[in-house]
Structure formats: C-alpha cells, structure tokens
Amino acid sequence: MEHSSLSLQELNALVRKSVRACLPGPYWVQAELSEVRANYSGHCYLEFVQKDPHSNALLAKARGIVWGNVYARIRPFFEKETGQAFGPGIKVLVQVTPDFHELYGYSLTVTDIDPAYTLGDMARRRREILRRLEEEGVLTLNKELEMPEFVQRIAVISSETAAGYGDFCNQLLHNPFGFQFYVRLFPAVMQGDRVETSVISALDAVNAQLDCWDVVVIIRGGGAVSDLAGFDTYHLAANCAQFPLPVITGIGHERDDTVLDLVAHTRVKTPTAAAEYLIARQQQAARHLEDCADSLVREVPLLLEKQKELLDKWLVRIPTKVLMNLKNASAFLDKLQSKLYGNCRALIIREEYRLRVHARLSAALAVCMQREVHRLALMEQQVKAASPQHLLERGYSLTLKDGKAVTDASMLRPGDELTTRVAKGEFKSKVL
Amino acid sequence: MAAKKETYTEAVRKLEAIVGRIERNELDIDELGDNLKEAQRLIKFCREKLYKADNEIKKMLGTDENMEKSSN
Numbered sequence: 001m002e003h004s005s006l007s008l009q010e011l012n013a014l015v016r017k018s019v020r021a022c023l024p025g026p027y028w029v030q031a032e033l034s035e036v037r038a039n040y041s042g043h044c045y046l047e048f049v050q051k052d053p054h055s056n057a058l059l060a061k062a063r064g065i066v067w068g069n070v071y072a073r074i075r076p077f078f079e080k081e082t083g084q085a086f087g088p089g090i091k092v093l094v095q096v097t098p099d100f101h102e103l104y105g106y107s108l109t110v111t112d113i114d115p116a117y118t119l120g121d122m123a124r125r126r127r128e129i130l131r132r133l134e135e136e137g138v139l140t141l142n143k144e145l146e147m148p149e150f151v152q153r154i155a156v157i158s159s160e161t162a163a164g165y166g167d168f169c170n171q172l173l174h175n176p177f178g179f180q181f182y183v184r185l186f187p188a189v190m191q192g193d194r195v196e197t198s199v200i201s202a203l204d205a206v207n208a209q210l211d212c213w214d215v216v217v218i219i220r221g222g223g224a225v226s227d228l229a230g231f232d233t234y235h236l237a238a239n240c241a242q243f244p245l246p247v248i249t250g251i252g253h254e255r256d257d258t259v260l261d262l263v264a265h266t267r268v269k270t271p272t273a274a275a276e277y278l279i280a281r282q283q284q285a286a287r288h289l290e291d292c293a294d295s296l297v298r299e300v301p302l303l304l305e306k307q308k309e310l311l312d313k314w315l316v317r318i319p320t321k322v323l324m325n326l327k328n329a330s331a332f333l334d335k336l337q338s339k340l341y342g343n344c345r346a347l348i349i350r351e352e353y354r355l356r357v358h359a360r361l362s363a364a365l366a367v368c369m370q371r372e373v374h375r376l377a378l379m380e381q382q383v384k385a386a387s388p389q390h391l392l393e394r395g396y397s398l399t400l401k402d403g404k405a406v407t408d409a410s411m412l413r414p415g416d417e418l419t420t421r422v423a424k425g426e427f428k429s430k431v432l
Numbered sequence: 433m434a435a436k437k438e439t440y441t442e443a444v445r446k447l448e449a450i451v452g453r454i455e456r457n458e459l460d461i462d463e464l465g466d467n468l469k470e471a472q473r474l475i476k477f478c479r480e481k482l483y484k485a486d487n488e489i490k491k492m493l494g495t496d497e498n499m500e501k502s503s504n
Contacts, residue, residue: 150440150481153493178483182493212493286482289444293475295451300468303454307461 012102019106025097026111031062032091042068044075048094048108064096066110074113081115083228084122089193090229093117122232129234129259138241142265145246148214150285151278153182155213155245157202159190164221164252164271171275179282190220190251195230200239210244215278218260219250219271231258240264250274392423440481447474 006014035047046064051057066074075086084090095112133139154172158165165185172181186205189198199218206216218240230236231251237259240247246265250273251258261267268274384390388398398421399406406412416431450471453459459467 148441149444152481153489180481180483180485182489184493282482285444289447289475289478289482292444292447292451292471295455296468296471299451299454300464303457303459303464304461 009102012100016100016102019098019100023098026095027098028093028114029096029108030091030093030117031060033086033088034061036087038071042071044068044071046110063105063107064094064110065107070111074110078113078115078118082118082122084118085191085229087229090118091121126232126259126262129232129237130262132234133237133241133263136238138238139263140241142241142243142247142263145244145265147246147265147281149281149288151214151281152180153212153214154184154278155186155206155216156183157186157188157199157206157216157218158220158271160185160187162190162219162221162271164219164250167221168217168219168250168271168275171272172278175275175279175282177279177283177286179279179286181278181282191230193230196233196236199230199236203239203243207244213245215246215248216243217248217250217274217278218264219274220252221271228258231260233259236260237263248274248277389423392421395423397422440478443474443478443481447471447478450474 029048031048031050033046034049036044037046038044044066046066048060048062048064049058050060052059078084078086078092093114093116094108094110095114096108096110099107099109101107130139156165156168158168169183172183175181186202188202189195203216206213228251240260241263248266248268249261249264250268250271251261252270257267266277268277392398400419400421401412401416403419406418412418412431414431418429418431420427420429450467454464454467
C-alpha cells in the first residue's frame with residue numbers, strides 16, 4: 001500500500017506555516033533563563049525554562065534567540081534597569097514570537113523585555129529571604145552591633161583587581177588628617193555565580209582572626225552595573241547578618257539594596273563612600289579627643305583663676321580688716337592719749353594752783369610769823385622788863401619765908417628764918 | 433589583640449571622667465596636679481593611636497604592604 005508522504009522538510013515547513021499563522025504573536029511570556037550565550041556575531045542564544053515552583057521539576061522548555069541589533073538594545077537597557085546581568089537564573093518577562101524552523105526546530109524570537117517583571121521577581125525573592133531571616137531572628141543582628149568609636153583595623157573583602165579596592169586603600173592610607181589605618185585584603189570573587197561561596201569563605205577567614213579586626217568592609221568597584229545576583233542569596237545574607245563584627249557594604253551601585261546591603265550594619269554606595277565613612281568616624285573620635293583636651297586647656301586655668309580670685313578676695317579682706325583693726329586701735333590710743341593729756345593738764349593746773357596757794361600761804365605765813373616774832377620779841381621785852389631780876393637789879397630785894405615771898409610784914413614772927421634774894425645772890429636772916 | 437581596642441576606648445573614658453570632674457569643680461587643687469598629668473598622658477596615648485603607625489600591629493595583621501608601597 002502506498003501512503004502519500006511529505007518530505008521531512010515539507011512537514012516542518014507546514015508546521016512552520018501553521019505556527020506562523022496560528023500564533024503570530026508577539027506574546028509576552030514569563031520564563032526563567034537557564035542558558036544565555038552570546039557569540040561573536042552579536043546574536044544571543046537562550047534557553048528558557050519553566051520550573052514547578054514546589055519541586056523545581058521542569059515543566060516547559062524552549063530555545064530562544066535575540067538577534068544582534070535587538071540584543072544590543074535590550075541587554076544594556078535590562079541591566080541598567082535591574083542592576084542585574086542578563087544571564088541564567090533570572091526570571092524575565094520577554095516579548096517573543098514563536099517560530100518553527102525546518103532545521104532548527106522550535107524557538108522563540110525575543111523582541112523586547114520588561115525589566116519591571118524581573119525587578120519585581122528580584123524584589124519578591126529578596127522579600128522572601130528577608131522574611132526567612134526575620135523568622136530565624138537574625139535579620140537585624142549585625143545592625144544591632146555597636147560600631148566601635150575607634151575603628152582602625154579594617155578587614156576588606158574584595159577583589160584584588162577591583163578598581164574599588166585600590167581607590168579605597170589609597171583614600172584610607174593617604175587621608176588628609178593623617179589617621180592611621182591598618183588594612184588587609186581577604187580576596188573574593190565579586191561577580192558571577194561564585195560570589196556567594198567566595199565571600200562566605202572570606203568572611204570565615206576574617207572570623208578566624210576576629211580579635212585582630214574592628215570592622216569588615218565588603219566593596220566592589222562601581223563602573224558597569226552588573227551581576228549583583230550573587231549578593232542576593234540567602235546564605236550570604238544569613239552569614240553576614242550573624243557576623244560578629246559590624247559589616248559595611250559598598251558594592252557600588254545605585255539600584256535597590258541587595259539583601260546583603262539590607263542585613264549589613266552600614267550600607268554605603270561606593271568603596272569611596274566606605275573610605276569616607278571610616279575617615280569620618282576617626283575624625284569624630286579625634287574631635288572628641290581634642291574636645292577633651294580643649295576642655296582641660298580651658299577649664300583648668302579657669303579653675304585656677306577662680307581659686308586665685310578667692311584667695312585674692314581673702315587677701316584683700318585681710319589688710320582691710322587689719323587696717324581697720326589698726327585704725328580702731330590707733331583711734332583708741334589717740335583717745336586715751338588725749339584723755340591722758342587732758343587729765344595731765346588738769347592735774348598740772350591743779351598742782352600749779354596748789355603751788356601758788358602754797359606760795360601765798362608761805363608768804364602769808366611768813367608775814368604771820370614775822371608778826372609773831374615781833375610780838376614775841378615785844379613780849380619778851382615786856383617779860384624781861386617785868387622780871388624780878390630786873391627789879392632786883394634796880395635794888396629791890398625779894399624776901400622769902402619757907403620759899404614763899406613775904407608780902408605782909410605782920411605775918412612775920414620773931415625767929416622766922418628768912419631768905420633774901422638780891423640781884424647777885426641771896427642771904428639768910430632772922431627776924432628780931 | 434582585643435586589649436588594643438579596649439585600651440583606646442578605656443583611655444577615652446578615663447579622660448572624659450577627668451574632664452567631667454574638672455568641669456563640675458569636683459577636684460580640689462591638690463588632686464588637680466595628678467589628674468592633669470594623667471589626662472595629658474591619656475591624650476598623648478590616644479593621639480598616638482590615632483596617628484602613629486604601630487609596627488607590631490602591622491606585623492600581626494599582615495596588612496597590605498603592597499598597597500602601601502604602591503601608594504607611596
């Protein structure tokens with residue numbers, strides 16, 4: 001029996017036409033990139049897959065192609081918008097036209113891409129990781145670490161060849177303030193799919209000498225925005241979140257923060273910014289130190305000045321007091337002196353008066369005396385004149401009987417012994 | 433190595449304490465001399481840590497000699 005047949009090519013051509021006719025497209029398709037290969041011609045050959053969300057088993061697969069001129073347009077556009085390299089592992093939303101080629105089979109020709117979908121997917125994946133880290137209680141651990149006031153010993157995780165690392169070191173070692181920094185590189189791969197394992201082993205190496213370092217800085221040059229997927233993994237983030245030293249990330253991009261950025265203690269945009277941050281911290285420490293020194297320079301003389309003022313005040317009060325005392329004493333002495341003077345003068349005056357009286361008295365007395373003397377002399381004369389002797393010398397005589405003067409002759413009896421006193425001597429006689 | 437970190441921070445704390453007491457007038461003239469001397473020592477120590485290279489630390493950390501050489 002003969003069957004009517006087609007050649008393979010004819011059949012394939014039919015399929016091609018059918019596909020063209022039934023599915024003219026273009027269609028926006030969500031898929032995951034499992035292979036991306038650009039060749040020298042500029043065309044990009046892809047493989048799209050769809051995985052079962054729970055089991056990761058493949059549900060659908062298709063080859064894709066992006067012609068050179070289209071690729072040259074959409075790839076930089078995509079990478080700029082997402083900060084993500086156009087490469088395997090990412091979920092994309094692409095505009096495709098299904099094609100069937102007799103020789104090459106089924107493929108999707110890509111004509112456009114919507115980065116928002118990828119961004120959304122990336123964001124979703126990040127949120128997933130963050131939620132998981134939060135559930136495990138490790139999300140904020142690194143942020144809660146205290147960045148020491150004095151940060152000098154810096155463990156850097158970067159690539160030797162990264163321009164960022166060179167600039168970073170240069171800035172630190174030649175900072176305009178002369179701060180001393182100790183920097184050591186712990187090399188790691190900073191792009192591609194080895195980022196996770198490489199950075200984690202670098203972190204382990206730092207962990208082995210934890211006492212030697214103050215911070216960890218993970219940096220990578222800016223330049224082309226590409227391939228930050230490696231920094232969006234759960235394991236890297238978990239490692240960093242639980243790292244015992246504060247981690248600073250400066251992985252040089254303007255896009256949304258990667259998960260690593262979100263769990264790190266401090267996130268800066270570029271390696272240069274990281275260097276500036278560290279220098280600024282030392283500046284703060286230096287300023288704090290100089291403030292203390294300035295305080296001393298300012299306060300100590302003030303303190304001494306205050307003490308000196310106190311002393312001076314006392315010093316001033318002492319002479320015043322002493323002077324006052326002296327003045328009082330002096331015044332007192334003066335008073336005494338004038339009193340004394342006054343009293344003395346009074347005394348002298350009194351004495352003077354007394355002396356004068358005395359003189360007068362003496363004078364009066366002398367006069368009196370004279371008078372008396374006179375009177376006495378007179379009386380003496382009178383007495384003398386009246387004295388018996390005087391009479392006797394005049395010839396009279398005194399006749400005594402028994403010592404008594406005889407004045408009456410009739411009183412005499414014959415035989416009486418009589419004594420007669422004359423001027424010179426006396427003689428006895430008898431009465432006849 | 434941990435001793436180094438503590439020493440700078442400790443030094444600054446001690447310095448702050450002395451400055452604080454001077455500002456609040458808690459020191460009398462007798463204590464002032466000794467405290468000032470200690471403060472000056474602490475300041476010198478901290479400044480050295482900030483600005484002077486400690487070769488022992490450099491050796492211990494194996495810091496990037498190449499980088500330093502090339503930058504010089």
